[in-house]
Amino acid sequence: MIAPLPPSSGSRLIAIDLARTAALTGMAMYHFVYDLTMFGWLPEGTAVTGFWALFARAVAGSFIFLAGVSLWLAHGRGIRWPAFWRRFARIAAGAAVVTVGTYFAFPQYFVFYGILHSIAVSSLIGLAFLRLPAGITLAAAVVAYFLPDLWRSSALDGPLAFIGLFETRPLTVDFLPIFPWLAPMLCGVAVGRIAERLNLWPRLAPPDTLWLRRLSWPGRHSLAIYLVHQPVLIGLVWAGTWLLR
Structure with a gap:
């Protein structure tokens, strides 16, 4: 049997939102480095090799993992279809805004x-688990994580590259195909289930204080912040470049 939901779901969600705030901070740090590289302030390739490449994958994985945990918390006891859709x-x-915006840029x-x-796609798949x-x-x-290392096919290049089993990687500035990136979503679903079975959520809930609510605010609005932060950062780096060069 799965343990009952904790009596204060608000406190539990503050913990998830705080984690999202931390992930957003990491994302902004990485994109700032990316933009500095793009404008020539850092050596070419800085943002896509070495530490920063690993950092970017860790940040992306944390977002998808938290989406999996949230999927379980919201729908683990029964899918609330209107809320899910x-x-x-x-x-x-x-996602459509990002596609259109980057197509023009x-x-x-x-x-x-x-x-x-x-x-979005991993959430749909996650429902089955x-x-x-x-x-x-x-x-x-x-x-899901190891499948791309075990099997690939040129038949899954081009329009089907989003599956992740391609032989020729598409040219794109951000690419997280189904395989292997379904893995952190499923891990999040599993961890959410395990934590609830062990009744860990009440123990993990931080005190509901004003400062923690303020710190969790970005996490509650992570989608909006994701969409606006990079144009803002690019604008700031461009302005700084214009003023200093």
Whole structure:
């Protein structure tokens, strides 16, 4: 049996929102480095190699993992379809904005399957795992992670590259295909289920203080912040470049 939901879901959600705030901070740090590289303030390739490349993957994985935890918290005891579709529509609309915006900004490298696309599709797939034991979900996550290393096909290049089993990687500035990026979503679903079974959410809930609510505010508005932060950062770096050079 799964333990009952904690009596104060608001406190529990503050913990998730605080985690999202931390992920947003990491995302902004990475994109600032990316923009500095793009404008020539850092050596070419700084943002896409070494530490910063690993950092970017860790930040993206944390967002998708938290989306999986949230999927379980919201629908683990039964899918609330109206709420699910409202959230899905917001994420899909945000993904469309990113695709259109990057198409005009970087037509040769536009984002056709970035992190928002990945979260939207992985959330749909994640629904199938909500009622399964955590062990099965974690096993599926392992398969999702390693599948691209085990099998690829040129038949899945081009329009089907978003599946992640391509032989030729598409040219795009942000790309998180289904495989392996379904893995952190499924891990989040499994962890959400395990934490609830062990009744961990009340123990993990921080005190509901004014400062923590303020710190959790970005996490509650992560989609909007994601959509606006990069244009703002690019504008700031461009302005700084114009003034200093």
